Amino acid sequence: MFNKILIANRGEIACRVAATARRLGIRTVAVYSDADANAAHVQACDEAVRLGPAAARDSYLRADLILAAAQATGAQAVHPGYGFLSENEDFAQACADAGIAFIGPPASAIAAMGSKSAAKQLMEQADVPLVPGYHGDQQDSAFLREQATRIGYPVLIKASAGGGGKGMRVVRSEADFDAALASCQREAAASFGSAQVLVERYLQRPRHIEIQVFGDTQGHYVHLFERDCSVQRRHQKVLEEAPAPGMKPEHRAAMGAAAIAAARSVGYVGAGTVEFIVEHDFAETGRFYFMEMNTRLQVEHPVTEAITGHDLVEWQLRVAAGEPLPVTQDQLGIHGHAIEARICAENPDQQFLPAIGHLNLLRTPSASAFTRADVRIDSGVREGDEITPHYDSMIAKLIVWAPDRAQALARLDTALAHLHISDLGEGGLHTNVDFLRRVAATESFSKAELDTGLIEREQATLFAPRDSSPAWLAAAAAARLLHPGDTSRGDSDRSGQGSAHNASPAANLAFASPWSQSDGWRLQAGQGRRWLDLAVQGQSEPLHAVLAHHRDGSLALEIADERHTLRIQPLSHDQFDITINGERRRLSIHQHGATIEVFGDTLHTRLSLIDPFSRSTGGDSHVGQLVTQMPGRVLALLVSAGQQVSKGQPLVVTEAMKMEHTLSAPRDGTVAELLCQVGDQVAEGTELLRLDASA
Numbered sequence: 001m002f003n004k005i006l007i008a009n010r011g012e013i014a015c016r017v018a019a020t021a022r023r024l025g026i027r028t029v030a031v032y033s034d035a036d037a038n039a040a041h042v043q044a045c046d047e048a049v050r051l052g053p054a055a056a057r058d059s060y061l062r063a064d065l066i067l068a069a070a071q072a073t074g075a076q077a078v079h080p081g082y083g084f085l086s087e088n089e090d091f092a093q094a095c096a097d098a099g100i101a102f103i104g105p106p107a108s109a110i111a112a113m114g115s116k117s118a119a120k121q122l123m124e125q126a127d128v129p130l131v132p133g134y135h136g137d138q139q140d141s142a143f144l145r146e147q148a149t150r151i152g153y154p155v156l157i158k159a160s161a162g163g164g165g166k167g168m169r170v171v172r173s174e175a176d177f178d179a180a181l182a183s184c185q186r187e188a189a190a191s192f193g194s195a196q197v198l199v200e201r202y203l204q205r206p207r208h209i210e211i212q213v214f215g216d217t218q219g220h221y222v223h224l225f226e227r228d229c230s231v232q233r234r235h236q237k238v239l240e241e242a243p244a245p246g247m248k249p250e251h252r253a254a255m256g257a258a259a260i261a262a263a264r265s266v267g268y269v270g271a272g273t274v275e276f277i278v279e280h281d282f283a284e285t286g287r288f289y290f291m292e293m294n295t296r297l298q299v300e301h302p303v304t305e306a307i308t309g310h311d312l313v314e315w316q317l318r319v320a321a322g323e324p325l326p327v328t329q330d331q332l333g334i335h336g337h338a339i340e341a342r343i344c345a346e347n348p349d350q351q352f353l354p355a356i357g358h359l360n361l362l363r364t365p366s367a368s369a370f371t372r373a374d375v376r377i378d379s380g381v382r383e384g385d386e387i388t389p390h391y392d393s394m395i396a397k398l399i400v401w402a403p404d405r406a407q408a409l410a411r412l413d414t415a416l417a418h419l420h421i422s423d424l425g426e427g428g429l430h431t432n433v434d435f436l437r438r439v440a441a442t443e444s445f446s447k448a449e450l451d452t453g454l455i456e457r458e459q460a461t462l463f464a465p466r467d468s469s470p471a472w473l474a475a476a477a478a479a480r481l482l483h484p485g486d487t488s489r490g491d492s493d494r495s496g497q498g499s500a501h502n503a504s505p506a507a508n509l510a511f512a513s514p515w516s517q518s519d520g521w522r523l524q525a526g527q528g529r530r531w532l533d534l535a536v537q538g539q540s541e542p543l544h545a546v547l548a549h550h551r552d553g554s555l556a557l558e559i560a561d562e563r564h565t566l567r568i569q570p571l572s573h574d575q576f577d578i579t580i581n582g583e584r585r586r587l588s589i590h591q592h593g594a595t596i597e598v599f600g601d602t603l604h605t606r607l608s609l610i611d612p613f614s615r616s617t618g619g620d621s622h623v624g625q626l627v628t629q630m631p632g633r634v635l636a637l638l639v640s641a642g643q644q645v646s647k648g649q650p651l652v653v654t655e656a657m658k659m660e661h662t663l664s665a666p667r668d669g670t671v672a673e674l675l676c677q678v679g680d681q682v683a684e685g686t687e688l689l690r691l692d693a694s695a
Contacts, residue, residue: 001321002026002077005103006070007045009081010060011380012397013297014041017079019370020313029073031066033059035390040380047073054390060084063091070100077101077320083392086296087114103320104270105215105295112266113293117160117198123290126265128258131277131289133200145177147199154202157181159188159195165235166191166659170202183653186635187660205280205451208232209244209288211259212304214315215268216325223256224304224312225334230450231439233352234659238432238455239439240300241339242307245405245448251286262293271297271316280451299342299397306338306372306401337405339412341440343379343419345393347430349463354393354656356630356684357429358386361590361597365418367398375400375415387429389631389656395421395431405448412440417601420588425595425606434604438462468536468605471564471580472587474545474557476598477532477607479568479576480591533610542610626663626688632656634680634688643671645691652676652688669693 005021006029007014018028018041030045035054042048049069051059059065063085070078078095080086086104093107104110113119117135124130133155134147148155148171157180159167167188169180185195212224228244229237243252259274275291282288301312315326345355362383367375379396387393398415402408416437423429439445442458455462534543546558547566555566557580569577574590588599594609636653639645645665652663669691676688 001323002101002317004029004073004075005077005079005317006031006066006073006075007041007079007081008060008066009079009084009086010036010039010041010391012378012394013081013083013299013380015044015380016370016378017081017313018044020311020317024314024317026317029069029075031060031069033390035388040382040385049073054388056084056390063088063094066091067094067098067100070095071098075100077103077317079103079316080296082296082299087294089114101320103316105266105268105272109266109268110295113272113295115160115196116158116162116292117196119293120198120290122265123262126261128262128290129288131200131203131291133198135198135200137196139196141178141181144181144197144199145174148177149174151199151201156200156202157184157197158200159184159192160198161192161194161196162188165232167197168235183660187655190655203277203279203289205453206230207244207278207280207282207451208237208275208291209247209255209278209282210273210275210294210298211255212298212301212312213259213263213268213272213274214312214319214325215263215270215272216319217269217322218324220325220328221260221263221268222325222327222329222332223259224308224310224332226252226255227298227300227303228450229300230452231445231454232452233348233455235452237300237342239339239341239436239445240303241337241405241408242303243334243337245450246283248283248286251282251288254286255288258288258290262290268295270319271301271312273298299394300340302372302376302378302397302399303338303340306376306399307334307336308332309335309372311371336401336403337408338399338401339405339408339440341398341412341416341436342394342432343396343398343421343436344432345387345395345429346432348432348435350430352432353661354389354630354659355430356387356389356393357423359383359395359421359429360424360592361420361422362395363418363420363588364396365415367415372401374402374411409440409446413437416440417599420590420597420599422590422597422606424590424592424597425608434466435462466538466603466605468539468603470543470545470559471557471562472578472585472600472603473534473536473543473598473605473607474532474547474559475564475566475568475578475580476576476587476589477534477545477596477609478530478547478555478557478566479570479578479587480589480596481530481532482568483570483576484591535608535610537606543607625690626651626666628654628663628682628684628686628688630656630684632661632682634676634678634682635660637674637676637678639671639674639689641671641674645669645671654682663688665691667691667693 004027007017021028028045030042030048031051032042033054051065085091089107089110092102095102120130120135154172157169167184169184171177171180184197189195207230210227215221226244227240227242229240231239262274273294276288277291278288346352364377367377370378376399377396400408400411402411419433421431444454530547532545536543548556557564557566564580567579574588576587590597596607598605632654635655639651647667649665650662654661672690672692674689
């Protein structure tokens with residue numbers, strides 16, 4: 001076994017590899033960019049080496065600097081993680097040439113499977129079923145358009161060297177083909193260094209099922225069963241689970257055998273994933289089609305670890321050190337059910353636009369990290385860290401295990417409900433936590449009616465208006481204002497004789513004193529009244545409420561013409577039991593300045609306290625403007641000054657977080673002025689062009 005390894009990655013996967021290495025007594029070396037100098041993965045390792053500036057091309061993609069760091073620190077092996085150089089055959093070969101073990105497959109296997117086109121030709125020779133399409137080298141746009149017509153619309157354009165949903169577009173008509181092809185090729189070239197694409201028939205309601213395979217240097221192979229990764233947005237996985245619901249043993253055996261055949265055909269060593277696509281009637285027909293092989297550890301590997309009981313990173317390390325696989329196929333079994341949710345900084349309500357910002361609030365349920373458990377959270381960030389535009393927007397992976405799928409779903413919902421993430425009012429950071437809860441609660445997901453179109457099919461449910469009862473919102477604001485920090489006094493309702501929650505005798509005495517309370521009590525007065533003016537996230541009209549303090553210490557809320565009895569029980573610094581008209585809810589309420597963030601079982605929103613003396617005069621400051629939602633680079637200007645445009649027409653294409661984003665016209669009008677050029681680096685909120693209203 002190795003004594004020291006270098007981890008050529010960052011974030012969650014670097015922390016994940018470091019955790020297993022530490023358990024095995026292996027020393028670790030981190031590498032980092034200037035943006036990651038204080039990152040969690042740097043702290044997780046025994047040593048750290050700076051690579052360069054924040055941009056990946058100047059740091060994590062610099063194979064020469066990484067090899068130099070390995071040699072300088074005496075690392076015997078390099079673990080590439082996933083992404084960056086993990087599937088780069090030149091890097092794998094350079095490691096071998098330098099006498100440093102590459103913890104992954106040989107360069108020849110990466111090369112054979114690295115091109116989707118070449119891999120599909122190889123699978124065709126091995127009689128593995130393929131989706132009808134064109135997988136050749138001819139890349140002329142007119143020729144590819146002809147192939148799309150021959151295949152029949154809708155078609156899927158995919159980057160040959162790509163993965164992770166980048167360089168991929170569904171095209172439903174010939175009129176849209178050229179623009180989609182150009183966008184795919186740009187994104188593919190930027191992400192993978194190759195603009196080559198393939199074109200395939202787009203299967204209707206397909207499921208994405210992948211098989212985890214492992215090979216060793218002695219020629220032994222096993223598969224560790226399947227994962228269902230069908231729930232996706234923008235061709236990127238959202239929820240993954242193992243085993244695949246409804247998988248029959250004979251179909252599992254057939255797919256496993258095909259996956260091992262694929263690995264064996266290229267002399268594969270280490271962890272790999274063979275991805276298949278199946279149609280909605282797979283349970284009856286058993287037909288499956290090869291998509292691609294990922295020559296690395298997958299993001300979703302923890303669900304396989306959960307149902308098999310094996311640490312796949314440990315397997316990687318042992319196999320790379322020349323040891324044989326620790327078990328044979330007949331020694332592997334499936335135990336229970338596991339689901340993984342990818343927690344990302346993105347805005348589902350804005351077409352999943354990646355988000356950036358500070359993690360000023362990051363509270364998690366009780367969970368293990370990087371090891372099997374009923375609830376596991378793997379993350380490479382901490383509270384106070386920043387999600388930047390330089391890298392992937394994933395914050396964490398939440399993995400749950402239970403004896404069966406129904407219990408796993410219940411455990412997932414509970415864990416997501418207790419995962420609280422916010423920038424506390426800075427405004428830029430959105431997450432998909434609430435969205436994931438809604439996806440998991442849909443009838444389609446709960447009944448395992450899975451396919452890659454689930455999110456689109458369930459849009460009415462997933463994007464329905466949220467629970468925003470004015471009384472609960474006003475009560476949450478009242479709770480935070482009445483108890484800004486000192487929660488040792490118990491219940492704000494003195495008539496309820498609340499508990500002091502482990503408070504000292506002095507604290508209990510303070511609780512008994514009316515002078516210590518912020519409940520509106522006044523000498524010889526009937527009641528006090530406090531006006532609450534609140535701006536509610538996602539609502540155009542402010543919420544006006546009155547908090548009334550009665551002489552006996554009880555509370556009431558007045559909203560419009562309705563009056564509600566109110567009781568507030570502080571439980572901790574940010575936990576409250578709130579009762580309105582006899583209905584009790586437990587809320588987590590956090591305040592930063594004028595911003596109040598509220599989390600509950602069915603409620604999550606942001607409130608802002610309105611200062612009545614400094615209100616805005618109103619109006620939309622962005623009418624007639626097109627502004628960026630996050631930092632990035634201008635890739636294409638699709639219009640010119642003076643051109644008339646229609647609402648929804650694409651105007652500008654930007655690139656951020658390695659993905660293309662198309663900005664469309666907010667209304668009909670005429671382009672009055674272009675304020676940017678192709679190639680410009682733009683900050684969040686930068687105005688790109690101005691529109692005049694149509695005459």
